[in-house]
Amino acid sequence: MAAKRKTPIKTRNPDLIRGVGKYSRSKMYHKRGLWAIKAKNGGVFPRHEPNPKPATAVEKPPKFYPADDVKKPLLNKRKPKPTKLRASITPGTVLILLAGRFMGKRVVFLKQLTSGLLLVTGPFKINGVPLRRVNQSYVIATSTKIDISGVNLDKFDDKYFAKEVENKKKKTEGEFFEAEKEDKKKLPEDKKEDQKAVDAFLIKSIEGVPELKAYLAARFSLKSGMKPHELVF
Amino acid sequence: MLDSGTGWRTGGRPEVDRWRLYVRGTILGYKRSKSNQYPNTSLIQIEGVTTKEEVAWYAGKRMAYIYKDKVKKNSSHYRCIWGKVTRPHGNSGVIRAKFKSNLPPKSMGDRVRVFMYPSNI
Numbered sequence: 126m127a128a129k130r131k132t133p134i135k136t137r138n139p140d141l142i143r144g145v146g147k148y149s150r151s152k153m154y155h156k157r158g159l160w161a162i163k164a165k166n167g168g169v170f171p172r173h174e175p176n177p178k179p180a181t182a183v184e185k186p187p188k189f190y191p192a193d194d195v196k197k198p199l200l201n202k203r204k205p206k207p208t209k210l211r212a213s214i215t216p217g218t219v220l221i222l223l224a225g226r227f228m229g230k231r232v233v234f235l236k237q238l239t240s241g242l243l244l245v246t247g248p249f250k251i252n253g254v255p256l257r258r259v260n261q262s263y264v265i266a267t268s269t270k271i272d273i274s275g276v277n278l279d280k281f282d283d284k285y286f287a288k289e290v291e292n293k294k295k296k297t298e299g300e301f302f303e304a305e306k307e308d309k310k311k312l313p314e315d316k317k318e319d320q321k322a323v324d325a326f327l328i329k330s331i332e333g334v335p336e337l338k339a340y341l342a343a344r345f346s347l348k349s350g351m352k353p354h355e356l357v358f
Numbered sequence: 359m360l361d362s363g364t365g366w367r368t369g370g371r372p373e374v375d376r377w378r379l380y381v382r383g384t385i386l387g388y389k390r391s392k393s394n395q396y397p398n399t400s401l402i403q404i405e406g407v408t409t410k411e412e413v414a415w416y417a418g419k420r421m422a423y424i425y426k427d428k429v430k431k432n433s434s435h436y437r438c439i440w441g442k443v444t445r446p447h448g449n450s451g452v453i454r455a456k457f458k459s460n461l462p463p464k465s466m467g468d469r470v471r472v473f474m475y476p477s478n479i
Contacts, residue, residue: 211478211479213479223473224475229377229379262477263476263477265474353415358479
């Protein structure tokens with residue numbers, strides 16, 4: 126690659142109108158200095174040795190030729206984009222969950238995962254909501270924001286929340302039932318530690334704001350006379 | 359009576375009893391003209407919504423018609439038909455809704471729950 130020029134290169138052949146250049150082929154040949162390159166190389170354009178081709182495996186003739194021409198399906202190069210995050214949702218926003226086990230709970234938004242789901246935490250000590258994923262459509266963003274700049278969220282991604290794949294083990298009936306019961310009940314200790322680590326910082330920020338802790342502990346609910354289309358969140 | 363939708367979870371505690379995340383709606387009937395009705399679309403009156411402009415907030419929101427039956431299905435006597443708000447109907451805040459399966463005629467006058475999701479706030 127040639128060294129980068131300070132000014133972008135101007136075309137040597139400006140357009141008179143679109144598709145028609147000012148200079149003819151022979152003039153351009155002269156302008157580009159191809160005569161000088163040839164002269165330098167003894168009257169012939171310089172040629173480079175082609176890169177040695179990688180050794181191709183010996184291809185065996187196929188065993189089976191289909192009788193009719195098989196149509197190849199068209200290539201699909203579409204890459205799905207991640208869900209667009211609403212402008213009202215920024216890291217540290219307090220969200221209200223609208224559905225699911227924790228509906229009505231006010232919860233702190235941490236970050237958006239690559240799958241598009243939102244990573245959210247209670248914090249657990251305040252309202253019992255653990256680190257959880259939530260869909261954007263099932264959430265109302267309030268205007269309350271908490272500072273979460275000190276929290277390290279790198280280790281949380283969709284794989285963290287994937288279901289544990291149980292190994293298929295062949296056991297005797299007695300052993301089998303016992304083992305199953307144990308596995309299901311326990312939450313692995315490292316997940317509890319992760320929760321505590323994230324919440325420790327958050328709770329400090331929350332306690333700094335008056336009444337925020339009680340706000341997060343309380344549930345949202347529609348009361349008589351409340352009209353959601355008139356509420357400002 | 360069906361409004362204690364969270365009844366099975368409350369255990370009588372007030373903070374948990376008064377916990378509604380849906381807007382109440384009334385089923386007015388089917389979309390109709392004087393002598394013909396079209397049961398695939400129902401008309402719903404949402405509480406507190408009185409103009410066509412206010413309905414815009416509710417467009418696309420999901421709703422559920424919940425009813426009881428003698429026979430237990432999925433270990434519960436309660437059954438549900440899901441639907442969504444499609445568009446306003448007229449100028450006074452009535453909405454049109456389409457349900458997964460048409461609402462039964464006995465539902466006219468009954469309660470419907472209009473949820474706040476899919477949310478756009």
